[in-house]
Amino acid sequence: MKIKQSRVLRTRIYSWATGVTLAAWLLGYSAAPSYASEVSEAYVPKQAEIETSAVIGSIRDSESAHNYIQPAADGGFLMLNVEDDTEASVVHVTYGKLDSSLDNIWKHQQDLNVQTGSSSRGVQRETSDGGLLFLVDYTQSDGMRDLQASRLDADGNTLWSRTLSTDGLISYGQNTQLGLEPLEDGGFLVSSLNPAEQSFTVLKYTETGDMLWNRMTSGVISGWLVGSHNGYYALLNSSDGPVAVQADVYGRNIRDIHLDLGSGKDIATVRELPSGHIAITGLKGNSKRTQVLSNGLQLFSNTDDYAADRVYLPEEQLYVQFSDQYDPLGKTTKMHGITITGLKANGTQVWETKTHYKEDNSFGIRYDTGLIYKIPSGYAVVTSTTGAQKPTVLDFAKILIPE
Incomplete structure (x- = not known):
């Protein structure tokens, strides 16, 4: 018997004002993908719903949105919001935790006095004991430019907060890209990438924020840091191509491996999986490929090429595709339709949902394909709201998959 297709859809139209208020909060192998677009006519995908959820807040560091949102080991999410108040010359720092349903567990705020007209940024990660470390x-x-670190326990209580020594950090400043990795010994690593000088610096700190050492690698175009129990991994786009480097607890290189992500592909995203494996996605033009590496940088799984409008979730061997369509409603207004589809490697649709937004020069929205996470009810995906002369506002949306 052929199943009747039922499209259940929850759609909301937003204005800029609804996104700007900081309210509730945020949310947390081997496959052979291909460009296959054939979908079995006998199979009807589940019709999912989109539900708006927590508002994270406004940020100006929009290219590093992943630094403000982190899935937690218990299925929840940690969030950080760093908002400059230029009139008061302070930066409002808000941080907290959501459960797997995106409901608030705890949150706190602190204010720091800043130089008038300056901009601030942050990065945060979960610690091995379920707490929070943020910079x-x-x-x-x-x-004077400062890098303040704060360490919290699993209940959100502050254990310590201090300004870090950053000796050896090459050309430290706003043009650099920050990374942070807590370690199992209680210490943590901070990385700084300077694209102009092509330098990648890693600093090691104790569990109370005292600096132990720093290491600098030159010839690096972009880089990511992943901590391990006996050192760290650095995933780098270098002048010699994409490279994975394993270092020991003193920052000394143990081995480096040139990554074969496909012809001409550079590393686009790096994601540490709950298993401890590392998913590395290469990108060139409209083509992606994802490798999963296990401990010691051993190849665990490898995909074929797949389209750039998809994101691969190795834990489920599932591809999520985001498709945008714009229909004009006048000279300055348009309707933005978004279709999100869950796909198997052979192109079979598992689920599908749609939504739409009325947009103009003061309001526009996109779904961040790099920030999608599995939750019990389906998936959580981060949306970015932008407008002329306004900071980016991050929101969480749920994709609810029917049983």
């Missing part, structure tokens, strides 16, 4: 990079009133 705020800001300029003090006297013009």
Whole structure:
């Protein structure tokens, strides 16, 4: 018997004002993918719903949105919001935790005095004991740039907060890209990438924030840091192509491996999986490929090429495809339709959902294909709301998959 297709859809139209208010909060192998688009006519995909959820807040560091959102080991999510208040010359730092349903567990706020007109940014990660470590990079009133670290326990109580020593950090400043990795010994690593100088610096700190050592690698175009129990891994786009480097607890290189991500592909995203494996996605033009590496940088699984409008979830061997369509509603207004589809490697649709937004020069929205996570009810995906002369606002949306 052929199943009757039922399209259940929850759609909302937003204005800029609804996104800007900081409210509730955020949310947390081997496959052979291909470009196959044939879908079995006998199979009807589940019709999912999109439900708006927590508002994370406004950020200006929109290219590093992943630094403000992190899935937690218990299925929840950690969030960080760093918002500059130029009139008051302070930066409002809000941080907290959501459960797997995106409901708030705890949250706190602190204010830091900053130099008028300066901008701030942050990065946060979950610690091995379920707590939170976050950094705020800001300029003090006297013009000195500081990197403040704060360590919290699993209940959100502050254990310590201090300014980090950053000796050896090459050309430290706003043009660099920050990385953070807590370690099992209680210490943590901070990385800084300077694209102009093509330098990648890693600093090791103790569990109370005292610096132990720093290491700098040159010839690096872009880089990612992943901690391990006996050192760290650095995934780098270098002048010699994409490279994976394993270092020991003193930052000394143990081995480096040139990654075969496909002809001409550079590393586009790096994601640490709950298993401890590392998913590395290469990109060139409209073509992606994902490799999963296990401990010691051993190849665990490898996909074929797949389209750039998809994101691969190795834990489920599932592809999520995001498709946008724009229909004009006048000279300055348009309707933005978004279709999100869950696909198997052979192109079979598992589920599908659609939504739409009325947009103009002061409001536009996109779904961040790099920030999608599995939750019990389906998936959580981060949306970015933008507008002329306005900061980016991050929101969480749920994709609810029917049983």
